Amino acid sequence: MSDTATPLARLEQTATSGTIAHLPVWAGIASSDVEPGVTELVDTATAEFAALEESLEPTWVGLMEPLERIEHRLEAVIGAITHLTSVKYSDEMQEAYDAVRPAIVAMSNTMSQSRAVYDAMVALRDSDEGQNLSVARARILDESIRGMERSGVALTGAQQDRYKEIKNRLAEISNTFSTNLIKEERESRVKVTDEARLDGVPDAVIEIAKNQAIEDGAEDAWHFQVNGVSYLGICQNGTNRSLREDMLRAFRTRGVQPDLDNRPILKEILELRQEQAQLVGFANYAELSLDAKMAPSVEAVWELLDQLEHAARPFAEIELESLTAFMVEQGAEGADDPKPWDTAYWAERQQEALYSYDAEALRDYFQLPKVLGGLFDLVTKLYGVEIAESTDASVPVWDESVQFFEVRRDGKVIAAFYVDPYSRPGEKRGGAWMNTVVGRDRLLATGDADSSLPVALFVMNARPPADGRPGLMSLDEVRTLFHEFGHATQHMFTEIDEGGASGMNLVEWDSVELASQFNEYWMEHKPFLRALTAHVDTGEPLDDETLDRIIDSRNFMVANATLRQLHFAKSDLTLHERFGIDESIVDPQALDIELGNQILVTPRLEGESMLPAFGHIFAGGYAAGYYSYKWAEVLAADAFAAFREAGLDNEAELAEVASRFRETVLGLGGSRPAAEVYRLFRGRDATPDALLADQGLVSPAS
Numbered sequence: 001m002s003d004t005a006t007p008l009a010r011l012e013q014t015a016t017s018g019t020i021a022h023l024p025v026w027a028g029i030a031s032s033d034v035e036p037g038v039t040e041l042v043d044t045a046t047a048e049f050a051a052l053e054e055s056l057e058p059t060w061v062g063l064m065e066p067l068e069r070i071e072h073r074l075e076a077v078i079g080a081i082t083h084l085t086s087v088k089y090s091d092e093m094q095e096a097y098d099a100v101r102p103a104i105v106a107m108s109n110t111m112s113q114s115r116a117v118y119d120a121m122v123a124l125r126d127s128d129e130g131q132n133l134s135v136a137r138a139r140i141l142d143e144s145i146r147g148m149e150r151s152g153v154a155l156t157g158a159q160q161d162r163y164k165e166i167k168n169r170l171a172e173i174s175n176t177f178s179t180n181l182i183k184e185e186r187e188s189r190v191k192v193t194d195e196a197r198l199d200g201v202p203d204a205v206i207e208i209a210k211n212q213a214i215e216d217g218a219e220d221a222w223h224f225q226v227n228g229v230s231y232l233g234i235c236q237n238g239t240n241r242s243l244r245e246d247m248l249r250a251f252r253t254r255g256v257q258p259d260l261d262n263r264p265i266l267k268e269i270l271e272l273r274q275e276q277a278q279l280v281g282f283a284n285y286a287e288l289s290l291d292a293k294m295a296p297s298v299e300a301v302w303e304l305l306d307q308l309e310h311a312a313r314p315f316a317e318i319e320l321e322s323l324t325a326f327m328v329e330q331g332a333e334g335a336d337d338p339k340p341w342d343t344a345y346w347a348e349r350q351q352e353a354l355y356s357y358d359a360e361a362l363r364d365y366f367q368l369p370k371v372l373g374g375l376f377d378l379v380t381k382l383y384g385v386e387i388a389e390s391t392d393a394s395v396p397v398w399d400e401s402v403q404f405f406e407v408r409r410d411g412k413v414i415a416a417f418y419v420d421p422y423s424r425p426g427e428k429r430g431g432a433w434m435n436t437v438v439g440r441d442r443l444l445a446t447g448d449a450d451s452s453l454p455v456a457l458f459v460m461n462a463r464p465p466a467d468g469r470p471g472l473m474s475l476d477e478v479r480t481l482f483h484e485f486g487h488a489t490q491h492m493f494t495e496i497d498e499g500g501a502s503g504m505n506l507v508e509w510d511s512v513e514l515a516s517q518f519n520e521y522w523m524e525h526k527p528f529l530r531a532l533t534a535h536v537d538t539g540e541p542l543d544d545e546t547l548d549r550i551i552d553s554r555n556f557m558v559a560n561a562t563l564r565q566l567h568f569a570k571s572d573l574t575l576h577e578r579f580g581i582d583e584s585i586v587d588p589q590a591l592d593i594e595l596g597n598q599i600l601v602t603p604r605l606e607g608e609s610m611l612p613a614f615g616h617i618f619a620g621g622y623a624a625g626y627y628s629y630k631w632a633e634v635l636a637a638d639a640f641a642a643f644r645e646a647g648l649d650n651e652a653e654l655a656e657v658a659s660r661f662r663e664t665v666l667g668l669g670g671s672r673p674a675a676e677v678y679r680l681f682r683g684r685d686a687t688p689d690a691l692l693a694d695q696g697l698v699s700p701a702s
């Protein structure tokens with residue numbers, strides 16, 4: 001690159017591989033360029049936006065396109081920088097990004113809260129042009145308007161002031177809600193001095209507690225912080241009953257410590273959300289939340305939750321009876337009257353007895369190249385595309401182990417993706433995820449193409465190749481890969497050219513996990529799962545019995561897990577629908593406890609409520625949306641049932657269903673409402689029948 005290029009020019013530099021354009025030049029993004037470069041970018045965007053506001057023209061080309069161009073330029077640069085902080089971490093890069101983040105947030109607020117832009121959008125919608133927009137454009141415009149209305153842009157005077165006041169207060173106290181939990185975790189300890197009490201607890205968890213005790217200045221002691229890791233480590237594995245009780249009591253009563261008490265905060269959050277919803281024209285916050293979701297109404301969500309509860313309940317009781325019988329058989333202490341601190345431990349033991357497999361030994365069967373090959377073959381078979389690694393050495397990568405693949409249909413490249421397979425301790429975050437790099441977009445077309453081609457990326461943390469052996473994956477990693485690849489099929493197979501609605505854009509929040517969970521289902525199909533496996537030394541596939549155990553173990557205690565999700569979902573929904581409106585609900589926790597007593601069958605602590613620690617809904621994005629987990633599961637199971645009905649090994653029939661799936665769910669993305677897209681695929685709405693059947697939650701009589 002030339003010495004005269006500015007920091008921003010270096011950040012925005014891209015490369016092209018064949019027909020794939022807009023690939024960031026990752027190695028050229030220096031942390032020292034981030035602050036000056038992004039500052040320049042935000043300043044430019046601010047100036048462009050101000051100029052646009054001055055001369056607003058209510059046409060697609062005069063309004064929507066320039067807005068998209070400004071947004072896209074910001075997203076491309078920020079996306080590349082945040083990606084690097086996840087896969088090539090350095091303090092310098094992180095600090096540089098943190099320094100510019102407030103300016104980026106301020107910019108995006110300015111854009112989303114512009115009254116002038118809102119008025120112009122409404123004028124466009126009501127114009128002749130607006131009445132004759134394509135389906136995708138009409139939806140982009142309509143959703144933009146509604147999104148702005150939900151965030152109060154149409155309010156005036158005192159109402160507008162109050163809305164802003166609420167918004168700021170909510171941001172502040174939601175943050176307090178989560179920092180209270182973090183502080184409590186940091187200060188909390190379950191202390192052990194008698195080593196015998198640690199029996200059964202995983203070594204890694206014990207070691208953390210040992211180090212914590214040393215840090216606390218305690219000798220011959222173990223200090224467990226009260227968090228998910230300690231809780232699961234002890235309650236699922238510790239043989240000492242009283243230690244399990246201590247940890248369980250501490251964990252399940254978080255959020256109520258003096259000075260860190262979340263109870264008044266969650267009440268205020270609920271009250272403010274109701275007021276906020278009513279200010280922008282909704283009866284309650286649940287309605288506001290659902291306005292942007294696939295679920296048609298609060299009633300429809302209630303109906304689904306009730307239906308699932310009704311189905312799962314008898315099976316949950318059977319599971320508990322079976323667990324209790326197992327405890328008796330094993331001579332468990334308290335088997336006649338299981339306590340909350342017994343169930344997780346004995347469920348683990350029962351699961352081992354029924355479905356045990358050695359997760360570590362299983363890695364030897366999942367060789368990364370073979371798993372990827374199996375996944376690609378599946379995608380080829382279903383969607384008629386070819387996937388091949390690009391040999392083009394000029395494709396920029398962020399690490400030499402990163403691979404770049406091109407997806408072709410009928411010989412033409414239609415999409416591409418990066419795979420960053422192996423763990424790099426210290427610079428790469430744990431876990432596995434996908435992200436989008438380039439979206440399909442008319443405005444980004446190069447050469448004589450109609451639009452840019454979509455590019456995705458996958459990050460995994462598989463064990464790197466060593467001693468002549470390929471990289472090996474855990475079963476969880478394989479499952480996550482399938483999940484993430486499902487998301488990517490929606491990004492890569494989109495047929496929409498409008499950037500705002502292509503791929504996953506504008507796909508409703510409660511249906512966005514359809515494509516990903518659907519793809520996971522293939523791992524439940526035994527012949528397919530078997531074909532993914534080959535022992536690293538012998539090449540032998542995994543034996544039948546182990547395959548069965550892996551597949552069957554998915555449903556172990558599933559009815560109780562379902563009830564737990566339903567309890568969360570129902571508490572969340574009831575509170576956001578009725579708290580502060582229905583005067584009979586005075587105390588959110590009392591309501592939560594009552595719902596828990598109605599829904600759950602496993603033993604609980606007296607007066608147990610998870611609300612003060614329920615960050616998902618009080619400090620995350622799940623408010624009046626927790627049900628989405630179940631909603632998406634229903635969609636994925638119902639969609640996969642269409643493939644089952646065709647016959648999973650019947651290639652011709654399968655190809656037909658798959659092409660319909662590709663053309664609708666994967667192809668149309670957010671260009672139409674998800675419910676409409678789903679009906680185009682299935683010819684009807686989804687029902688929970690397939691999910692319940694897959695999970696074994698169907699009574700013989702029904």
Ligand code: ZN
Pocket residue numbers: 483487513516
């Ligand atoms: Zn997902």
